[in-house]
Amino acid sequence: MQFVCLLLCLGLAKALAALPKDPKVAQHVLKAYRTKGASQGQSWVFSNCKRLVGLLHQKSVAVKKLSAAAKAVELDQTLSEDERHFRVHTLEVFQKELNESEHLVYQAVHSLQRALQGDYKDVVNMKESSRQRLEALREAAIKEEQEYVELVAAEKHQKEAKKSALPQNKTLSILDEILEDVRKAADRLEEEIEEHAFDNNKQIVGVNVEAVLRVEEDEENGGKRKNKSKKREVEDDLGLSMLIDSQNNQYVLTKPRDSTMPRADHHFIKDLVSVVMLSLPCGWVCTLVRLPPMFGYIMCGVLLGPSCLNSIKSMVQVETLGELGVFFTLFVVGLEFSPERLRKFCAGRAACAVPLGPGLMSLAAVLLLCVFLKSFIIGPFYKKLHLEGKGNKEILVLGMAAFVFFMLTVTEFLSVSMELGCFLAGALLSTQGHMVTAEVMTCIEPVRDFLAIIFFASIGLHVFPTFVLYELTILLVLTLSLVIMKFVMAVAVLSAILPPGSRHIRWVVSAGLAQVSEFSFVLGSRARRAGIISREIYLLVLSVTTLSQLLAPVLWRVTTHVWVRRTERKTVT
Known part of the structure; x- marks a missing residue:
């Protein structure tokens, strides 16, 4: 172990000595290296190597003691099989935490060495280093989350064991006994219906680990949980918190772990x-x-x-x-x-x-x-x-x-x-x-x-008035062009199919057909979802359709008014 630490210290010293030879670049790197995040520099490496050796030695001793304790628990016949399994699992969780802490030390040193040897002008290299650190942190977060869940389960088991070890109350009512049996049956049911979706999907190819923010309902509304009664806290627990990822996508719960509790979005x-x-x-x-x-x-x-x-x-x-x-x-x-x-x-x-x-x-x-x-x-x-x-x-x-x-x-x-x-x-x-x-x-x-x-x-959630104002000229030109073109085409078709005595109706009917149909919203949304049209085209479709819906009643009234006046004049003459 001491030999490993010595190699670690030599590697750091070599990395520091391998700084760029160019004076300006070296001065810039040293200036960045002496910032608050790494202010100790070489002195930190050599002064703390002995301390690191001592910590790793203590860790190896602790691992040996944990292994001996696990063997002793397995040989203890006074404990039940479930209790032996629980205690051994608790020792394994602690040993896993020690190993992960040691791994993080080596990982941090390796990351520092790679950063010191890199070129600060190479954005691609810096991006790749950042991606590797991000992947390592995500993996560490997953492991820590699993360890936390295991510790919560161990705490629950420990409380139940202490409760069962207490002397039973002889005056326990029949109702309490029934409720206790129901509680055990409910716990058994919850364990049976639990899908373990996290464990089953984390190893699937293409599954990514993302960092998200969890926003509770009262925090989102600016409230404080301290002043709430117990009843209100229980009601809030039945609600849904919101998750927000780094891309500003927001997520809500779709299927809870506990399917026995009714929930509502x-x-x-x-x-x-x-x-x-x-x-x-x-x-x-x-x-x-x-x-x-x-x-x-x-x-x-x-x-x-x-x-x-x-x-x-x-x-x-x-x-x-x-x-x-x-x-x-x-x-x-x-x-x-x-x-x-x-x-x-x-x-x-x-x-x-x-x-x-x-x-x-x-x-x-x-x-x-x-x-x-x-x-x-x-x-x-x-x-x-x-x-x-x-x-x-x-x-x-x-x-x-x-x-x-x-x-x-x-x-x-x-x-x-x-x-x-x-x-x-x-x-x-x-x-x-x-x-x-x-x-x-x-x-x-x-x-x-x-x-x-x-x-x-x-x-309407995808119609933006600001976009209409920014592109008002283009939208008006497109809308008027479409309305006029549909009006002219309708007049031409109706003139060809209507009898000579009824051709005057073509103006009123064409005015009613000049607008863009509301089914354009349906077709546009499907085309946008399928990737057939771009975001810009979709916004144009929504805006032009909306403007034509506004313009159609005006055109209808003008045409109807003009036609009625002409009919009245013909009737008078």
């Missing part, structure tokens, strides 16, 4: 309440000024999002709930879709399926599944559901939702978009006739409307 509940309560006045105001209420829901998301109040903490959860709004919206669109139109569409595209090759194999499988479901499953399924749902509408709603989720699961499995599965679910149900479509629409529309509000509010 209070951040998500508060965010959902805020969205619903603010969507009402925003949609109401837009209705009063004759704007689409959907625009008010988007403004609700803008007000609550990062660009204004920044009160939404669970953005991912809110957007996930909004995805259900897209699914049910497309389901309703499928209900309104004509089966004859779908049949013509499929027939017109059949010739294109062959030359495109295997790219449409998944789509062909989906279409074959739809034919099978329409022929053998949809009719009997809905009849049975209709009979069971008489006087019990939740069965019908649940059955329709289950069918939608079944179709989107199938299409996702076949590498086709889930949205297409929702649309096909509605189109298949529409083949059962108008009565079936009307009944399903009556049950599903309230659910669709509520979830669609959440979706448009989640879109």
